[in-house]
Amino acid sequence: MWTVLLLVVAVTAASTGWRPAAPDGRNGPPPPKPEPVSVTELPLPPVTPSTEAGSCTRKINPRGTGCVGRSVGLQSGGFLPDGRHVAAQVSFAGAPAGPDPAGIYTGRQLIIVRTDGTTFPNGDPWKCVTCGVPAENAVGRVDALDYPQPFADGRRVLAGPNIIDCGPRLLVDCAPERAHIYPIRWNVTPEGAGKGGEIRELRLHPDNVHLGFNSFTADNGKLGQFAYLGRLKFDPAPKTGEPRTPRYDLAKVTRLFDPADEQPVEADPRRPGELKVNPGARAVGELRGFSKDGKEVTYIGHSAESSNIDVFAANLTTGKVRRLTSHPEYVDPVDLSPDGKWLVAMDTRGTDRQMFMAGMRAIPPVTDLITSSAASSTRNNGQRRFFQPYLIDRYGDRGDYQGQRLNAAGDGGPGSVNDPNWNGRADPQWSPDGTSVAYWQALVVPPACGGHNPLPCPRSTAPGGRTERMMIARLTGRGPAPARPVAPISDRVPWGTPYQPGSPTPTRPYPREGTYTLRGKVSGSAQVKITETAARTAISTIAVAYKGFSDDGLHVLNGTERVTAANPTLTTTKVDWYSDLVQTGRTRATKKSSPDGFHLTIDVLTNIFQATGTLTTTINGRTYLQPANGT
Structure with missing residues (x-):
């Protein structure tokens, strides 16, 4: 002690x-x-x-209390x-x-x-x-x-x-x-x-x-x-x-x-x-x-x-x-x-573990309808928290x-x-x-x-x-x-x-397939295109185009972002992420994927980072890179 x-x-x-x-x-x-x-x-x-029976001896614990x-x-x-x-x-x-x-x-x-x-x-x-x-x-x-x-x-x-x-x-x-x-x-x-x-x-x-x-x-x-x-x-x-x-x-x-x-x-x-x-x-x-x-x-x-x-x-x-x-x-x-x-x-x-994807502020949480599991899972490297x-x-x-x-x-x-x-x-x-x-x-x-x-x-x-x-x-x-x-x-x-015992578990509602306009509270707007899975039971792709978008009057957003998400297994999320965002105003920032996109597959229970391509955020001249695979 x-x-x-x-x-x-x-x-x-x-x-x-x-x-x-x-x-x-x-x-x-x-x-x-x-x-x-x-x-x-x-x-x-x-x-x-040792974990073998009898290895906890009286020499190690004289009181015999384990x-x-x-x-x-x-x-x-x-x-x-x-x-x-x-x-x-x-x-x-x-x-x-x-x-x-x-x-x-x-x-x-x-x-x-x-x-x-x-x-x-x-x-x-x-x-x-x-x-x-x-x-x-x-x-x-x-x-x-x-x-x-x-x-x-x-x-x-x-x-x-x-x-x-x-x-x-x-x-x-x-x-x-x-x-x-x-x-x-x-x-x-x-x-x-x-x-x-x-x-x-x-x-x-x-x-x-x-x-x-x-x-x-x-x-x-x-x-x-x-x-x-x-x-x-x-x-x-x-x-x-x-x-x-x-x-x-x-x-x-x-x-x-x-x-x-x-x-x-x-x-x-x-x-x-x-x-x-x-x-x-x-x-x-x-x-x-x-x-x-x-x-x-x-x-x-x-x-x-x-x-x-x-x-x-x-x-x-x-x-x-x-x-x-x-x-x-x-x-x-x-x-x-x-x-x-x-x-x-x-x-x-x-x-700086999450800054490569979350560092740019005041982006409305639209793609999060399908990316939240992947975003949260990148916080760990297995049991390293x-x-x-x-x-x-x-x-x-x-x-x-x-x-x-x-x-x-x-x-x-x-x-x-x-x-x-x-x-x-x-x-x-x-x-x-x-x-x-x-x-x-x-x-x-x-x-x-x-x-x-x-x-x-x-x-x-x-x-x-x-x-x-x-x-x-x-x-x-x-x-x-x-x-x-x-x-x-x-x-x-x-x-x-x-809760009524035996009642079915509800499904969280989501915006159905279509093209929508999201208006900034202060200025500009975003065009949001939502595509559902073939079975029409979940969202597969969200594409957003921002033009002069601002909710707070301090951060102005322009550019595009498109994400497709799938679940190869119950606990695994695979995302294909394409980002080209520019922010001006109080903060000068960019959030950009590599030309071939950022592709991440991650299990929510094990949290081992494995990706191809890159997603990079730069804020006022400082660049934040994604973790290396396996770290």
């Missing part, structure tokens, strides 16, 4: 060659000054050099309500076989880690909550324990599609024989039969009664997704469905989508032949969490600017949408602070302000807090009092480096050579600003659709 005090400076717009507008179109108040941050690596179980492998299987989660513990998933390895009591420390388990430098009564700074839970107390348990989120009562924690319950005792005092692991079931059949629907990316609502989740769809050969909100209801003796064991059922489920609602890009119902862009449309793609007052849901939605993947928030009652980020780099995992004044985001900003944690105030990116990187200071050397080979992973989490942020990182390992990949593989300097670590960033200049308790919200989301 080590600590480094950081006096962090804000990233400036000069480093990327552009000056973004505020997410909501206003200038916003003056940006906050950078604040001091202290970063500490949190302790984890000791590392065994080991992890070099690949920890880590996923850091939320704070317990006392603010002194963080929940995490790890994979124990090397446990002895047979009757040895240390044999319980094996496989995926939930641990809690102390953040204040103290230890549990046995001397460990961490404690396994699920190790040794009797089999009869874990019937129906799902192996995954990802995104662990403690309840406000301190006795339960959501981990994967499970709720771990220690009854009347707090998690910090929980003995394994007292714990229960209850599965969560979403009924998707009219008669209530079967194991239920597949749910992913679960997020506990601050009222501790409702749960947000996502579920994949397969629509016309392409992977899709909808987000849902449901009420957690404990059933000690279910009469239908599987598993027929005490479990939590999801009741009063709402799909956060209404096909009759306005869409991000649609044919204008009032002006035949014209296209309409609706920046305030509630286009919930993947649910990412909730504001701490429980009033808003956060999500990845349809881009507000072309190829720019951002996070939005929608009020669960009114449906009003806020754009939380606007930097052209990729952002996904976010958490809003307890007082609602800040957010922390894992973002690729500063890496390029994420780092950023602190951003509630008014978002504006002027020269692009947030403050929490781990910016350091020498950049091996194992340092800003070592570029240690990449941030999902879901940073605020402490209950708003003074700290917990996050986790993974070291670059093959095949994201080495072998045929031109990037060299670093050597881990972490204890035992492990390749994952938990971190905590303390905002040392802040006083406590905890959130207020949240009363249970309504089961009804007025702008959503109540």
